[in-house]
Amino acid sequence: MSIPLWAPILIPVFFGILTYTLPEKIKKIVAIVGAGTTLVVCVMIFAQTTSGPMSLSLGGWDPPVGIMLFADRISSVLITLTSLLFFSLTIFEFGKKHSKRTFYMLFLILNGLLNGLFLVDDLFSIFVLIEVSTIVVALLIMYKRDSRSMYDGLIYLLVNIFSATFFLFGLAMLYKQTGTFSLSLLGDIITQDMPALYLPFAFIMTSVCLKAALMPLFSWLPRAHGTPSSPSVVSAILSGLYVKSGIYLFLRCQNAFSAIDTQTFFLIAGIITAIIGFVFAIAQSDIKMILSYGTVSQLGLIMIALNTGSETAMWGGVYHIINHAIFKSMLFVGAGEIIAEYKTRNIYEMKGVFKRMPLISAAMIAAILGITGAPLFNGSISKYLISQGSNDLVGDIMLTLINLGTIVLFIKLSRIFAGNTGVKARVPANRAAVCVFLGATCLVLGIFGAPIIEFLFGIQVKIDTAGYIQKSIIFAASVVGAWLIYRFAVRDRAFWKRVRAFDLGFNKIAMSIVLFFVVFTAYLYFG
Secondary structure, three states, X not given: OOOOOOHHHHHHHHHHHHHHHOOHHHHXXXXXXXXXXXHHHHHHHHHHHOOOOEEEEEOOOOOOOOEEEEEOHHHHHHHHXXXXXXXXXXXXXXXXXXXXXXXXXXXXXXXXXXXXXXXXXXXHHHHHHHHHHHHHHHHHHOOOOOHHXXXXXXXXXXXXXXXXXXXXXXXXXXXHHHOOOEHHHHHHHOOOOOHHHHHHHHHHHHHHXXXXXXXXXXXXXXXXXXXXXXXXXXXXXXXXXXXXXHHHHHHHHHHHOOOOOOHHHHHHHHHHHHHXXXXXXXXXXXXXHHHHHHHHHHHXXXXXXXXXXXXXXXXXXXXXXXXXXXXHHHHHHHHHHXXXXXXXXXXXXXXXXXXXXXXXXHHHHHHXXXXXXXXXXXXXXXXXXXXXXXXXXXXXXXXXXXXXXXXXXXXXXXXXHOOOOOOOOOOOHHHHHHHHHHHHHHHHHHHOHHHHHHHHHOOOOOOOHHHHHHHHHHHHHHHHHHHHXXXXXXXXXXXXXXXXXXXXXXXXXXXXXXXXXXXXXXXXXXX
């Protein structure tokens, strides 16, 4: 049976609306059924794309007029990953007091919108989905209605609305030049470097890069992902999945405009983003802010992988999208449970977490080993491929330094596990099961990395044993170096307090968007 491509978009939206109309007693069961159904549908679509890409013209109108849905191996994997995490986190939420009908409605609708962003082929429909998802995300951020979350949610909403105007300007100019919004058709139309497309391209990519939290357009992300009262599953979805829609759109737009060479610009931007991200993360004492800025750094690493010009590094970056979604989701839900137990977000006020919450701690440690690239864990495979693709000494050194910063960051975070305080906490079975699943997945995706990549994408990658051992030795040396850096250069330094105090309001964030647009436009014309 062939599954239509609109199913992963409309099914979760339908179930989201259904949960809002049903009594409180059964809404949670219906939400889980809806998320599970969406996951099954996405798995079936993935199976269909193994024999080739799929497309569907809605309403019988073909491009350039109609709305086209398109699924290849990458997009089908991403919708399956999205639905898998939404299903897992819906189970995780079962039994929580704040999980009312409105929450489940918004949560499931966001699942459908994200699937739509991965499947829709025309830029105008993408613009509509971005606008609607922006409103849904803002409502989820502000869900508990305290003053800080309301402020952070409004900043997120205003910044994204301002960014969307750039996208809309770019669409209007692009349509005038090409007569289509279809990304597939644009790839056929733009066969050479066309200066007339520089300005619309700059408008569109400025908005896309804000979604991808590229330097200097990342200031909104810690506010949105780390706001104090936002449910931990919302932070997990935003940091693990939602920002990946920006990365995916970047990849699609870059392919459509492949005749315009921007790899050097985005490679440099990715390096700066990765470094700035872990520097700001190291400076934090709030556990959710540490994880939020850590996401910025990992997005920079993915951007590096996509712009090295190497197919090996590119697939390493795509695999890192999956890996980051898994371990960052685990870290955020684990942090949420720790915050609920300790009644604080300050890591300096958390001690003995491993003794008090052993299962949560073990799953978080697995995620930490994944994100730092420890041997046998998922991050080691994607980072190995990115390093292999860089294929030069300077690139290897830069990637090692970025990973060194990540290790320093998580050595600082890991201090919460030491000590022996308090009585053992009780973790509900559904939350424990989800944490075990996510933690174990970090290991499985590492041990079986190469065959999993071949299964998901139909691409054979070679993991050289000698090279992998060499990278493992470098990782071990990096851990030692990172501990020394943390011990003598990070702990209780006034510099880090000043970095932690750095904050941008809406006006400055808006100015950074304009600055990025101006610099990128100048690069296109004069670079």
